[in-house]
Each structure stands twice: as structure tokens, then as C-alpha cells.
Amino acid sequence: MRIARWDADGILAEGFVVGDGVVPFPDGLTVADVLARGLADAHQLFDEVRDADGTPLSDVQLLAPLVPAAIRDFVAFEEHVEGISASVDGKSEVVPEWYQAPTFYFTNPHTVLGPNDRVNPPVTERLDFELEVAAVLGRASGIGESNLTAADAASVIFGYTIMNDWSARDVQSREMKVRLGPAKGKDFGTSLGPWIVTADEFAPCVDAESFLAIRAEVFVNDELIGHDLVSNMGWPFGELVAYASRNSRVVPGDVLGSGTTGNGGCLAELWGRRGELTPPPLAEGDVVRMVVEGIGELVGIVGASVPAPELPSARVRSRARTREDRVAP
Structure with missing residues (x-):
């Protein structure tokens, strides 16, 4: 369905x-x-x-096939981590901590875009896409919402959709040097669609280790940029859901992105491997088309960037201030 x-x-x-x-x-x-x-x-x-x-x-x-309750975006592809680390730090590596747990961040459910929608990024010189498959959660009778086992977590997956996590890489890089985020480098737009395909439709595509063995591709202006098998994730989707529920809650309507596929699932991975901005960052008018086996295709169009009002830098002042420094009323 x-x-x-x-x-x-x-x-x-x-x-x-x-x-x-x-x-x-x-x-x-x-x-x-x-x-x-x-x-x-x-x-x-x-x-x-x-x-x-x-x-x-x-x-x-x-339109986007749902209004998400929350969006968690994982980083579950080892090859993507290798490439993106070279793009950020100049050193291609996968840190040991990556293997210990499926790390994710929360992104903005209020800036979700649908098929053929335009994304209007912040001012950026390194606009990028991220090719992902996302699990959409539903209800499973008798299953709790916290501390799920991997088996129980798999049973709350209602279906899957395509996800494009638009990224302003220069903004993201600055933010993450503070050891927090990403924030404004990501939260301006996430495309979902074209629909949710129910999990039962993918039963023939699940391998012996519970991975979803389907092909995902991404094109920019009809040029194939990257492709990968979703089964190259480090964890199957059920384990992502289980980790999300650990000492927390997952609910129907939650969206869990796989993270960017490898082998050119985003431009930054290729920039890191090649040591240059090839292919070039996305520009206004570019058309990004993602095709995932068993789901369909999701098209996004790059619109004009939107300058935001300027904010001042942090005030660096003496830390020896006292209450007496207050301005009298």
C-alpha cells in the first residue's frame, strides 16, 4: 500500500x-x-x-506524506562517514565511537517539504543534498514505546519514504566546531515523499540480517551523482528504532532517516574524497531527483537563498561581574 x-x-x-x-x-x-x-x-x-x-x-x-511528530536523522553508512570526515577535517576516518551506537540528531519537523517543492536555503556557498531512506513509525498492538528490543522496534515500522536532508555545509561546519549541532546548517528544509510505502511491501527485499536490500540513486539535473544499496547501513532500521526508544519514547508519526548513503549519496562525501568541490555545490535552479527501489522518486528544486537578519557576536566581557554591576532602575 x-x-x-x-x-x-x-x-x-x-x-x-x-x-x-x-x-x-x-x-x-x-x-x-x-x-x-x-x-x-x-x-x-x-x-x-x-x-x-x-x-x-x-x-x-x-505533499509531504505526513506531518512528522519528530524527525531523527541517523548517520548509519560507514562509507559516508569516511568521505564526510575528509571533507570536514581533511582526514578520512571512521572514529571507533561510530561503531558503538547508531548516532542521530533531531531536525526541524516544521520545515518539511514535499515532492517538487523548492528549498530556500540560508546564504551558503556549499549547498548539498543527502540521499536517505526514512522509516515512518506506526502503532503495533501490545508494544510499548520505550526501551524496545530490536525485534519489537521493527514491528512498529509502518512504512518507508524517501528523505532529502538539505545541508548548508559551510554553516554546518562552523556550528559543529562548537561541538553541538548541526542546527541552522540543516533545519531550513527536509524533503519527504512521494508517499509512504507500507513495510509489508518490502518483505522480499529484507536480507538474512534484517537489512533492507534496495537500491537508492540521486541525480542532479539528470546526471547520476551517487548510488548505493540501503543494506550497506551499519544497523538495520529496527535497531535504529530500538536505539531511538532507549530511555526515551517513540510514537506513531516519528520519522527516522537512515542517514546519507555511501558512494556519492551527498556532494560533501565526494568533495572529501577528491579534495576539491567536484561536482560543484548546488545552485539556484538545480533539480535534485532521488530514486529508491520500491518507493519511487522524490524531486526537489533549489530556490533562491534567503538572507536572515544579522545578529551580533557573543559579548566577551569580564567574568568578575557582580550584582552591583546592574544598572539601577
């Missing part, structure tokens, strides 16, 4: 993609409602509408 959200002549609708058309959920349900009910209920809902007259996909504008 494919789950989507779309705009039809200014009217928002949410439902199933059936063949080459879209059909709303019964009873006015939303994607959030369906995720909260879980995959078994989604199949029942699909049976209710599978023969209904739909609207052709060509007559609607697809």
Missing part, C-alpha cells in the same frame, strides 16, 4: 494511492490517524476503498 497527502484545487486530502490515482481515507481519517491505528487497520481501510473511483495523480499536487 501507498499512503499520501495531496492538494486538489486548494483542498487538502489524505488517503491511498491506488494505481495511478488517489482515494481519500474513509470517514475523513488523516495519515496521523492511520499511523496511530497501525498497519493491520490500514489494510482494512484499504479494502474499503480499493474499488472506489479515484482522482488521477496527474490532477493533484502531492
Whole structure:
């Protein structure tokens, strides 16, 4: 099954993609409602509408397939870490700590973009894409939301979508020298889409170690830049979910990105390996197209950068200040 959200002549609708058309959920349900009910209920809902007259996909504008509860983005591909470390530090390496746990950061659920949307980055000289597959969580009967085992965590994966973690690499590099972030180098836009494909559709693609063995590719202006197998992750998706739930909570509607694939899954990896900005950073008008086996394709367009109001630098003052230094009222 494919789950989507779309705009039809200014009217928002949410439902199933059936063949080459879209059909709303019964009873006015939303994607959030369906995720909260879980995959078994989604199949029942699909049976209710599978023969209904739909609207052709060509007559609607697809939106991001959900409004995420939260977005965690992992760094699960060893090859990507090798390349990106050379881009940042001039030294290609994978630190021992990477192997110990699947590290992630939280990004902004309020700047999510959909298929064919324009991204308007901050002022940057090194705009980049990141080719990822993301797991979308739903409800699994009887399963808690905290400290899940890997097996139980896999059962809360409702489906998968494509994710493009847009990145301003120069801004990101400055931020991470403070040993925190990324922040403004990332949170201006994350593209998701074109729809959610339910996890059961991928059963034939799961290998003996629970990895999702599907091909992912990325093109810039129709030139193939990178490709990889998603099964080259260091951890399968169930283990990413389990780690996210450790001493915390995961809920339906959470999105967990795989992190950037290897073998050219982003430009910065290639810059690090080649020691030069080849291919060049993204520029206004560039079209980034990501294609993932079993899901489809997600297109994003680079729009104009948006200058932000200036802020002053930190005030470096004496640390010997006292309460008496206050200005009297």
C-alpha cells in the first residue's frame, strides 16, 4: 500500500494511492490517524476503498506524506562517514565511537517539504543534498514505546519514504566546531515523499540480517551523482528504532532517516574524497531527483537563498561581574 497527502484545487486530502490515482481515507481519517491505528487497520481501510473511483495523480499536487511528530536523522553508512570526515577535517576516518551506537540528531519537523517543492536555503556557498531512506513509525498492538528490543522496534515500522536532508555545509561546519549541532546548517528544509510505502511491501527485499536490500540513486539535473544499496547501513532500521526508544519514547508519526548513503549519496562525501568541490555545490535552479527501489522518486528544486537578519557576536566581557554591576532602575 501507498499512503499520501495531496492538494486538489486548494483542498487538502489524505488517503491511498491506488494505481495511478488517489482515494481519500474513509470517514475523513488523516495519515496521523492511520499511523496511530497501525498497519493491520490500514489494510482494512484499504479494502474499503480499493474499488472506489479515484482522482488521477496527474490532477493533484502531492505533499509531504505526513506531518512528522519528530524527525531523527541517523548517520548509519560507514562509507559516508569516511568521505564526510575528509571533507570536514581533511582526514578520512571512521572514529571507533561510530561503531558503538547508531548516532542521530533531531531536525526541524516544521520545515518539511514535499515532492517538487523548492528549498530556500540560508546564504551558503556549499549547498548539498543527502540521499536517505526514512522509516515512518506506526502503532503495533501490545508494544510499548520505550526501551524496545530490536525485534519489537521493527514491528512498529509502518512504512518507508524517501528523505532529502538539505545541508548548508559551510554553516554546518562552523556550528559543529562548537561541538553541538548541526542546527541552522540543516533545519531550513527536509524533503519527504512521494508517499509512504507500507513495510509489508518490502518483505522480499529484507536480507538474512534484517537489512533492507534496495537500491537508492540521486541525480542532479539528470546526471547520476551517487548510488548505493540501503543494506550497506551499519544497523538495520529496527535497531535504529530500538536505539531511538532507549530511555526515551517513540510514537506513531516519528520519522527516522537512515542517514546519507555511501558512494556519492551527498556532494560533501565526494568533495572529501577528491579534495576539491567536484561536482560543484548546488545552485539556484538545480533539480535534485532521488530514486529508491520500491518507493519511487522524490524531486526537489533549489530556490533562491534567503538572507536572515544579522545578529551580533557573543559579548566577551569580564567574568568578575557582580550584582552591583546592574544598572539601577
